[in-house]
Amino acid sequence: MDTRGPQAYWLILVSFFGALVLAILPLPRYLLIWRPEWVALVLIYWSMALPHRVGLLTALCLGLMLDVLEGALLGQNATGLVVVAVLVMLLYQRIRVFNLWQQSGVVFVLVSLNQMVCQWLQQWEGLGSERLLFLLPAAISALIWPVVYFSLRSARRSYRVS
């Protein structure tokens, strides 16, 4: 197996694994609400950069994993991430030519949608708060997007994944 070149799937897998770890890393309680949506960010990057590789099915599997890790209703995060993936696959040609801050804006909207879907499903389950605080992770995600973007792009280029 070649560890570089177009076949380097493992880089994508490793980045998703890292995102899942970051998503459940133990934090003090008051910091929980400030955690960016790592999985959604990494998914947005890969489905924008390689839409023929990473799409709906990846979003579905990843979402189900996240549900199990969070102990959420099975399908909650999966639905949110599938919605995000679909939108990215419709818009990826535009997002690619946006500058970084415009991209951040798009990320904010996408992650907000993800959060809203999750919140809505939580309410259906009988949990969830009435406040708008669940949008805070979306703002944090948008702020941290440039870091994710540049690190994943340089990794993708140096291993020539396509």
Place this chain on the structure above:
Amino acid sequence: MRLVLVLLVLVGILVADHRFNAMLGARAVLEMVATPVYWAAEAPVKLFDWGRERLVSHAQLLEDKQRLQQENLVLQGRSQQMASLQAENVRLRALMNSSAILRDDVQVAELVGVSPDPERHQLVINKGSDDGVFVGQPLLDADGLLGQVVEVSPQLSRVLLITDATHSIPVQVNRNGVRAIAEGTGSLGQLEVHHVSATTDIREGDLLVTSGLGGRFPAGYPVAVVSNVYRDPGKAFANIFATPSAALDRSRHVLLVFTAPANKEGD
């Protein structure tokens, strides 16, 4: 086309999980796949703990040793009394014609994760069905009841805390035996005791223990201490709040209780 298919599958999964609880098998499989993620997320904490344990000063160790020796002496003294008290208890129970309460077996488990969602009060522990853990098993820490196991996979299991908004537990007041239901409020420091009539004898400072009704939790473990009682003359029920005895957000080692079958008289 693919999208429609995926969304249909998702709706199916959501409904099956929420309405019929039919996805437990699939959850267990996924949890097994996800086990490495837990190990990776726990690694920094482990490393930190390891470092802190190794880098203790000699003086600190000596001090600890002295304190533990003293504690041990006190506990040994108490346990001497315990034997005679237990014998007496068995005799009295025999006199009263009720079955003997056997001591419960416990197993120590370690915390490997907490729910990243602040709305969900759940823990993940490092014992699973390989160690005999089962769904519904009660969990303690040194000070009181923590919660119950809700999901089991071979290596890990997931615990619902008593303060989760979806959790209720039958309790009774230790002082006079008044029975009630304590529900989680979704905040870590508070339980709410529902449907206690305004004239019931329950006061601030009362200890609530498990009543054993419902057959899920063994009787007699401390759950919470009543912190506030509001009696509104216009209402039929008092508003009662209690503070959990267990250190819900601090315990790192927890105890799984294996209840002896003879204890299940309340079923």
